[in-house]
Amino acid sequence: MTPESDDSAPGPVSGDEVPRTSPLEVLAQIGDLDVRLDQIIHHVRNLPEREIRAAIEAELGVLASEAKVLDAQIADLERQQRKHEDEVARIEAKRAHNSERLYGSHLTSPKEAEALTAEADALGRHQTDIEDQILELMEELEPLTDARADLAQRQSSAAGRMATVDAAIGAAESEAGGERDEVLDERAALVASADPALVSIYEDRLAAARGTPVLGRLIGLTCSACHLEIPSVDYERITNLDPDELAECPHCGALLVR
Ligand SMILES: [Zn+2]
Structure with missing residues (x-):
């Protein structure tokens, strides 16, 4: 165990340590499972x-x-x-x-x-x-x-x-x-490992969303929720934020996972 391997910050990963999944990434995985749940219900x-x-x-x-x-x-x-x-x-x-x-x-x-x-x-x-x-x-x-x-x-x-x-x-x-x-x-396992405050923000948004996307991944310059390109000035700002800080897509308002 190295002195810098505490869990207070994501920090750079050294050696063959498993990288810590970012809290937003856990949220995105919960979001993916919720999409699957909706698909299962829709299918049935x-x-x-x-x-x-x-x-x-x-x-x-x-x-x-x-x-x-x-x-x-x-x-x-x-x-x-x-x-x-x-x-x-x-x-x-x-x-x-x-x-x-x-x-x-x-x-x-x-x-x-x-x-x-x-x-x-x-x-x-x-x-x-x-x-x-x-x-x-x-x-x-x-x-x-x-x-x-x-x-x-x-x-x-x-x-x-x-x-x-x-x-x-x-x-x-x-x-x-x-x-x-x-x-x-x-999902329950993911929620148990997730930041409860983030989960609660996500679930509140989900309850209010009525079918509109709540989470999106930033893929290149594009928001995966609305498939629109984010203006470069917003992109600069969002990518310079602290990794745990929340950012919304300027088009659809989805929380951006990056
Ligand atoms: Zn969007």
Whole structure:
């Protein structure tokens, strides 16, 4: 250990000692990590799968409305069919009762037999009419139930695609979450090694910035935040400042790391 290797000033580095990172450089590294955090959030929010998911959701909505209309039509026809079938059952019961009387031993006159026969004929015709109506209803129902089955298949296919997209979104979110945690750990380590006053200035500026750059590196004469060249008189002044002293880009106001 040499006498001049204290940590009160950056000073010239001697031998193979690791150079001390300047406080502004630590801040710039924190700034780079914050940019990465923003990129991770932006990436997760704008996954292409989200658009696909929204399209499938809309498709499922349309299919559900179509299904609702079809289900109502089918239910209505089935209700009519059941009503007719009940009617047929009632007629059949009546016809059975009639023939029991007609062929049983309770008849009192030929006139009664005639009346019963006439009624049986009328009941038979009525039953045929209703059975024809049932057949018509069934014919009407068939294309609707076919369409409903087709719709159910399309719903199931869309639901399957939705599950695939959801799984992809879940995987991307979990991957981004892992990446974010790594960056946050790295950031916390940097913050722990940084000058707290500088970090606090940076974070205050970041909170007030609303998307405008807070930090920029001086690369040659250019500010990396706004990509504008700094006038040579400002450049002279800034580069002659003490390395820990803060300087702003005269164009965008970003703290300049140099
Ligand atoms: Zn600038």
